[in-house]
Amino acid sequence: MTLLGHNYIGGGRSGEGDVKLLSIAAATGEAHAVPFLTATEAEVSAAVDAASAAYPAYRALPAEARAKFLDAIAEEIDALGDDFIAEVSRETALPAGRLQGERSRTSNQMRLFAKVLRRGDFYGARIDTALPQRQPLPRPDLRQYRIGVGPVAVFGASNFPLAFSVAGGDTAAALAAGCPVVFKAHSGHLITSELVADAIERAVKKTGMPAGTFNMIYGDRVGAQLVKSAGIQAVGFTGSLRGGRALCDMAAARPQPIPVFAEMSSINPIILMPEALKLRGDAIAKDLAGSVTVGVGQLCTSPGLLLGVRSPELTSFIEKLSAAFGGTNPATMLNSGGLTHYNGGVARLTQLPGVKVIATGGTSYTQAVPHLFKADAALLFSKEAPLEEEVFGPSTVIVELESREQLLDFAAKMNGQLTATLQAEIGDLQGNQDLIAILEQKAGRLLLNGFPTGVEVSDAMVHGGPYPATSDARGTSVGTLAIDRFLRPICYQNYPDELLPAALQNSNPLGLLRLVDGEPTKAVVNDPRTA
């Protein structure tokens, strides 16, 4: 394991800067010896230029070549051994078991996008054949497919050092789409980033991808320059509302505005229904305490707000949940900044009139202590919406509402969310279709009788949702639909077959399901121009 601490630019390494970042052990605060050199202004530009130079060749590759590249990245990631896992664990305090699982998730995510490339539906191929005899005017031959938008800047998250970082979902989606990537490494896991970047670079070389297909820069203040760089055509981000919104504002103010897909802030409400509580109250309390504290609560989908209408079942459930929280333990967060931030959030809630702490998981000055709060329903409707501000860590707030109507009122005014969960039996759901309809307008994913933590990487997943959950509800940052964010349509009018991309040729050499004259078909096109 050789560590250099230099930026990845166009297939080479560059360390011109004199601002150093250090890899800190999350549990002890100890710094690793190797300094990581913040990219200089010239290096940021060089990384964007390298991605821009790679773009024409990279996007023009057959999808199968990009699929092989993603498969090769997956293999390289799987091959990162126990010493790698140990380093990631040192930097993040996440246990080895969780990180081994996350490693598989990350490599399988690459493989899933390889499958998407082979399936070919991402092309969105559409063909309207010529109608030379049409009156009053003939229709020309028109063929549409989608290409990568250009170089993409990706900002990794701290909480998933593998699955939402260097080789994470945004990188996988962008590379699959044919977009070279400039990745801004997260300072919370520098060595992890370097080792994963090395793995990607090995895959670049093994599969003969253009130099500059992947680039990575270090630095806490390089993000603004990156997003403002003319060569960057889209941005993927996972992190705080403040950070994400700042990038959105920068991107919108560019001479050429570009889209930013920022996954930012969600309290992931869970609505608790009486019959479910009666039948499964113990299990829900136990699982909920687990969902709030898993990953030390450092998950985008961590449930931060629990809602129920006043009932004997709810009262009894709150007791069970308190007991379950009492059985949890303090745990080390990803970094000391995270702990400070969490403690600040806990203090804010604790001091709020109408909020009380009803259970904690021990005490600690160096680790995050799980907190269960109970808050007055009136706070849901206060103008500052104090219960809708995400507290990133192992805490949650339960609120006893007066009535179903009050629940509907809050749901209708609630901020956008990544997820909204119902704990309900069939009897609970009768007459609550209106509640579900409201939740559809508020969240990207609706769950019944599960917990929002644990985001499946699949075709049907949506990890997105209305603002402030994300900056654009039309995207998802997990699952195969994530590729859509980085594609744009292009139409060829009256191009002869031999000049068209393979995806659009008459003979359908890629075997795609295409929309031809309004019908989905894999058939060869009957082209009146050559008949």
Place this chain on the structure above:
Amino acid sequence: MTLLGHNYIGGGRSGEGDVKLLSIAAATGEAHAVPFLTATEAEVSAAVDAASAAYPAYRALPAEARAKFLDAIAEEIDALGDDFIAEVSRETALPAGRLQGERSRTSNQMRLFAKVLRRGDFYGARIDTALPQRQPLPRPDLRQYRIGVGPVAVFGASNFPLAFSVAGGDTAAALAAGCPVVFKAHSGHLITSELVADAIERAVKKTGMPAGTFNMIYGDRVGAQLVKSAGIQAVGFTGSLRGGRALCDMAAARPQPIPVFAEMSSINPIILMPEALKLRGDAIAKDLAGSVTVGVGQLCTSPGLLLGVRSPELTSFIEKLSAAFGGTNPATMLNSGGLTHYNGGVARLTQLPGVKVIATGGTSYTQAVPHLFKADAALLFSKEAPLEEEVFGPSTVIVELESREQLLDFAAKMNGQLTATLQAEIGDLQGNQDLIAILEQKAGRLLLNGFPTGVEVSDAMVHGGPYPATSDARGTSVGTLAIDRFLRPICYQNYPDELLPAALQNSNPLGLLRLVDGEPTKAVVNDPRTA
């Protein structure tokens, strides 16, 4: 034909304002007697509220119900008679024949979106069935489809008073997506707007759509409030770069930023190759003069820049084109503001060192005179890019380049475009794949041996392109893909079959082609949860 001049709000009419707009005859400047009342701040809010109130019911309608609504609008538009066409012609100076064609285009556009609704691919239905036995963790049942984003603000264009206005492409796409519309009427065709809005309202009532599904407000200064209104979730716009960018900036600065799909500015370059000029120079010159002057050059896809590498064929072609322009005539523009703007653009080019007028189509003080300019190639590379500024009207600029390399250089630095056209024979194209690859990066639609004016409304059309052609290259404002702009995905996790929307139910009651466990199929889902 009863004209009221009041705003359309929630199925009723409202005229509280005291700022009046008048319908002006384009040819004579005469004002129509009926005043149109600018919406007050309260009326703008009321229109957004009406759309917001309609949204839950409207989006929840079966797609077939929305299809019937669009079909009904189409019927009502077709039924607008000769007196309607005469009024539109009076307001716009567009000839009756063109407007009759545009009326058909507008109604057929509605019918095409009805077909999309019936085809059902807009749902983007994806199902990942549960894997209860999977290790280490089971996979839950996950199902995704797309719903309308919410109320959409649409700003109509002046140049297509029917097809890009009240019942135009943006309105059709938004209504199809399940999004109520608040339309800002263009002051250039107020009576036209009112008559078309009446047609839509008749369709609303005939098909029982919720009141507030369609709303329309008058006023030159109501747009900012509309875009800033919290209820509005997306914006469609066709117009100037300045106007479109201002809306983008406003939308990005909202507490909740929203997407703006603005189609703004394009010079639609045409590249002229020697063999094509040799074989078809006469025809190209004639057709090109026609394409530049059709609709008095007031088309988004009007060719504003002609490029060729110095050759005897090009020299000869320029003579032919000059002759063809000499045979064109002045014509009345949509309004006097347009003429002033066009004359300003012509004056700017005329005074530019390195540019000369080589042909005009007559003289006039009250009408737009077609102009053919010839410009030095160096101007293409000047920092101010004076030849890339759109002149909206019947003029174009031809540039003789020194070499193929210079052409490639310019193509690579050129702004984003709606279209890029090659006039070329097979011999011309040999060795020019690199040029085509560059054009793919620059434009939404690539044409071979046609002219960019005349935008087919179909599945494969792209009327979009990189900035400043549009604000978001991932969208199109013409063709069925336009619906995608107003849809967002939503995922249901572990919802029982009976609570799922029809599009996602096991039995596939809508007969959709769905992506089930990674395979496209119309089959019934084999649900392990109920097996």
